[in-house]
Amino acid sequence: MATLSVDRRSGKVVGYNVQWHEGKRRRTIHLGGKRYTKKTAERFKEIVEAFLFYRRNGITTPEKPVENWLQKAPTELWEKLAKAGFITVDEQKTCQQLWDTFLKHKTDIKPKTMDGYRDSQVKFFEVFLPSEPVGKITADRLLEWKTLLLSRYATASVAGYMKNVKAVLNWAVRQDWIAKNPMNGITRGSFRNKDKDRIITMEEYFLLLNACPNQEWRVIVALARIGGLRCPSELQQLRWSDVDWTQNRFVVRSPKTEQHAGHGERMVPLFPDLRVELQKHFSDNENEFVIQSYQRTNWSLYEPFQKIVRKAGLEKVVRPFDNMRMSRSNEVVRQYGEIKESLWIGHTQKVMQEHYYQLTDEDFADAAGEAA
Numbered sequence: 001m002a003t004l005s006v007d008r009r010s011g012k013v014v015g016y017n018v019q020w021h022e023g024k025r026r027r028t029i030h031l032g033g034k035r036y037t038k039k040t041a042e043r044f045k046e047i048v049e050a051f052l053f054y055r056r057n058g059i060t061t062p063e064k065p066v067e068n069w070l071q072k073a074p075t076e077l078w079e080k081l082a083k084a085g086f087i088t089v090d091e092q093k094t095c096q097q098l099w100d101t102f103l104k105h106k107t108d109i110k111p112k113t114m115d116g117y118r119d120s121q122v123k124f125f126e127v128f129l130p131s132e133p134v135g136k137i138t139a140d141r142l143l144e145w146k147t148l149l150l151s152r153y154a155t156a157s158v159a160g161y162m163k164n165v166k167a168v169l170n171w172a173v174r175q176d177w178i179a180k181n182p183m184n185g186i187t188r189g190s191f192r193n194k195d196k197d198r199i200i201t202m203e204e205y206f207l208l209l210n211a212c213p214n215q216e217w218r219v220i221v222a223l224a225r226i227g228g229l230r231c232p233s234e235l236q237q238l239r240w241s242d243v244d245w246t247q248n249r250f251v252v253r254s255p256k257t258e259q260h261a262g263h264g265e266r267m268v269p270l271f272p273d274l275r276v277e278l279q280k281h282f283s284d285n286e287n288e289f290v291i292q293s294y295q296r297t298n299w300s301l302y303e304p305f306q307k308i309v310r311k312a313g314l315e316k317v318v319r320p321f322d323n324m325r326m327s328r329s330n331e332v333v334r335q336y337g338e339i340k341e342s343l344w345i346g347h348t349q350k351v352m353q354e355h356y357y358q359l360t361d362e363d364f365a366d367a368a369g370e371a372a
Contacts, residue, residue, distance in 0.1 A: 017029070252267075
């Protein structure tokens with residue numbers, strides 16, 4: 001049996017002592033500090049008694065209540081039990097070691113993806129300490145972390161941070177650093193911020209074209225709004241040799257989907273409005289790339305595009321290239337169907353439905369049997 005005594009100094013409680021005898025030797029575990037209440041000390045005494053019982057009876061596997069207590073116990077109490085010889089504590093990896101090792105092994109990802117992981121790491125350490133063991137990351141604490149993030153950042157951004165952290169924790173499971181991912185079962189939310197969705201109409205498209213400073217910019221706008229290309233990643237790799245004028249199509253290479261077998265490139269039709277702009281641009285240059293001017297730059301197109309928007313007499317367009325791609329996706333699915341939309345725009349039908357498709361007034365008018 002173990003006993004519990006109060007440790008007092010100058011009449012004040014400064015801690016508790018859990019004591020027991022091993023032969024003629026008296027052993028003591030001291031619990032000091034305000035964080036150890038009497039209730040905590042009493043429960044710890046019961047745990048010590050349980051391990052004394054296991055030791056006397058040759059039991060090597062703790063009972064479920066004791067195992068549950070161990071999973072939630074602070075690292076300091078684990079260390080005290082280990083020092084007393086009741087349990088064996090393997091060296092636990094820290095949160096800092098987890099992130100450092102994970103990022104070190106991610107040699108096959110693109111710089112933008114790496115930036116996303118590093119940003120998620122910063123957000124992770126807003127709650128979790130770099131020095132604390134990975135095994136102390138619990139579902140409850142992750143939920144608290146999510147709540148904190150939602151109070152500071154947009155829902156779509158939080159979903160991205162949680163997706164990256166879940167990937168890191170899944171990696172920890174595969175490395176046997178933790179038994180299971182504590183984020184399993186925690187919803188991350190939607191990546192889509194509907195407040196920033198905006199259909200760019202064909203009327204606005206022609207206003208934008210007329211406001212472009214040169215033919216190359218007309219092609220950029222046409223490829224995004226009529227071709228539905230991702231910008232800048234898919235524009236950056238587009239060469240004139242990819243354009244088949246005779247067969248009315250062109251090859252689009254997609255860095256975003258190239259890691260999936262058979263999805264590294266796709267064929268896109270030379271839609272009439274797009275062909276007109278491409279032909280004008282083709283006759284004016286002998287460059288290798290369709291968009292040559294930005295090949296040796298960082299492809300910062302946002303500000304130049306906003307100048308075009310202002311010249312066109314339109315209000316500021318948030319996420320302009322995403323919204324032009326989304327606008328084209330909606331047109332293609334209505335005119336040609338979901339299968340062709342998926343093949344030409346370059347994503348799954350599920351992604352189209354969740355992130356691109358928007359109901360219009362015409363949809364409701366058609367459903368009601370009325371003309372729009």
